Amino acid sequence: MSILRPLSVTMNDVSVQLTDLLADPALRLRPLTSHCHEGPRPIRWVASTELPDPLPFLRAGELMLTTAMLERSRSEWDDLLHRLAALPVAGLGFGTGLVHHEVPGYVVERAEHAGLALFGSPVEVPFVQISRWVADRVFAERYAQVRRTADVQDALLRELLSGRGLPGLLRRLHGHLDAGAVSVTAPDGRLLARHPAAPEAAAPGTPGTPGTPGTPGTPITVDGVPVARLATERTTARQDLLSFAASVLGLEVARQQAVLTGRRELLGQVVEDVVxxxxxxxxxxxxLAAHGIDPAVPHAVVLARVPAGPARLRALPWTLGPLLDRGGDVLPTALVEDSVAVFVPEGVDADATAHTVLERLRAAGPGVRVGVGARRPGVAGLRLGWFEARQAGSTGAGVRTAAPLSLTGLLLGNLDLPLRELGDSVLAPLLRYDAEHGGELLRTLRTYLAHDARPAPAAEALTLHRNSLRHRLWRIEELTGRSLDRLDDRMELWLALHAREAGGEATG
Structure with missing residues (x-):
């Protein structure tokens, strides 16, 4: 699940200005250069120093205070003042009455020339008093910023948790960011939501639209997996608010996913009872009617199997639309172990639904198999459609439409029968022999049975002499303990081969 980030605040440039400091009569500071009154000179912090070279320890925007205890030549003063102005510091406070009675004239002259704000500070006003004056105002400003940010974050939470949901959050976020349109997009680029509302050409759900905001955005994650992006049309200085909103949306998506999963599992229990x-x-x-399925109406069953497993299928939101608008599934959807079943009523394109399900479930992992059963009415029709869809999906990845049901398909698709394990047990001697001797007994058996147990066409398909084929068949009978002349044994070997292939094993 996403974890809500702690309060994060972007500190804008502080507005504690040098002119305000110099204007306070209690400090008795004397401006000495014209630059003290030129333009904004924000003070970020105060540094008192008597170091020979204080530059490595100063940052831009800091106010430097010194009594000039260290003697410097005029060239050294000239170099220092120009470097301070280039950093730039907010200003230089020169303490008088302790080392120097007055600020040396050549220092004032070179500071003016360098473009540095220079002021004198009497010994009666200790540097700590100046530092406290700045610190009090900087802390007050930053506290106000924290309060404003907390208020905005609280407002975003209230919008999301109220009936206004995602549209309310995007509207509120848009008002605070001043970065153009705000949107939520799916990993494939589809526009899911936008404020202001997207023009017709950029309606939600359409990929690559011109109305989609252009910044990379911030990922919305669930269980550490990005499921969407929150983006703005232009770059914003309030990245903290964007990150906070993305965290909140991740929590909301996870919460809605849990609710939706619960509904799907409840329907899944009903479906299992029906099947x-x-x-x-x-x-x-x-x-079924309690879950929105009217058995009197013909339904097609779309059944998708996800190799990634049930846990990923339930944790990751593979249908973002219903989660973001809190509308639930458009069509009745059930979760049964590692499968998703969608019941498609008359009037809705089942094939298009199957392809949509395939695209959505690819987010949960590769190799998704989707089968589509025929449309039939009644409980028996749903049951038959379930088996048709399962048999169709077992034929390979992607979307497969059901062919007429076969008894073999039903047997191999029955999860309650250990056919695959029995198949592996029956064929184990052949697998072991082929691995140890580089043989092709398994391929020979499959080809022989595929040619209706006729030696001539089987030998031709294998490009073998008939005597070589007979020797291989004798070896198969010896290793398996089955006779290829008996119909029951041939049927058992045929089922073992197909059960092994249906379970996704190598064909040998």
């Missing part, structure tokens, strides 16, 4: 006939049809009709 396995554990409830009467009358009860099945009632429970």
């Amino acid at each position: 396995h006939r554990t409830v009467p049809d009358a009860e099945a009709r009632r429970r």
Whole structure:
């Protein structure tokens, strides 16, 4: 799950100005160069130093205070003053009454020439008093910034958690960022939401539209996986607000995903009961209707299997639209172990739905298989459509449309039967022999059975002499303990081969 970032504040340039410092009568500071009154000279901090070369320890915008305890030649003063002006420091405060009665004239002259704001500070005003004056105002400004940022973040949270949801958050964010349109886009570039509303040419859901904001944006993550991006049309200085909003959206997406997963799993339990006939049809009709499926209306079953596994399927939001607008699934959708079932009523294109499901589920991992069953009414029709879709999906990755059901397909697709394990057990001696001797017994058996156990066409397909084929077949019978002359044994070997291939094993 996304973790909400702690309060983050972008500190804008402080507005504590040198002119304000010099204007305070309590400090009795005397401007000595004309640059003290020229333009804004913000003070970020105060540094008191008597080092021979203080530059490595100063940052731009700091106010340097010194009593000039260290003696410097005119050329050394000239070099130091020009380097301070180039940094640039906010100004140079020269303490008088301790080492120097007055600020040396050549220092004033070279400071004027260098463009440096130089002022005198009487010994009666200790440097710590000047430092405290600046610190109090800098801290007050920064505290005000923190409060303003906290108020904005609170407002963003309220917008999202209120009935206004994502549109409210984007509207509020747009008002604070002053960076043009604010949008949420899917990883494939589809525009999911935008404020101000996208023009017709850039409506949500369309890829590569001209209305999509142009900055790279900030990722919205769930469980550390980017699921969308929050972007602005122009670069914004308030990256802290953009990051905060992305974190909040990640939490909201994860929360809505949990809710949606719960609904899908509830329907999945009903579907399992329907498929396995554990409830009467009358009860099945009632429970399906409670989830928006009217069995009287013909439905097609779109069944997708995700190799990545059930955990990833439930944690990652592969349908962002329903999560962001809180509208739920457009079509009844069920989760059954590592599969997603979508029930497509009459009037909705089942093939287009299957391709949409395939595109969405690719975010959960590669190798997604989607089968489409025929459209039928009734509980029995849904049950038959489920098996059709499962058999179609087992034929390979991508979208596959169901062919007429076969008993073999139903047997191999029955998750309650350990056919794959039994198949591996039956074929284990052949696999071991081929691995140890570099043989082709498994390929020979498959080709022989595929040619209806006729030696001549099988030998031709394998480019073998018939005697070599007979020797291989004898070896297969010896290793497996089955006779290829008996129909029952041939059927068992044929099922073992197909069960192994249906389980995704190498074909050998």
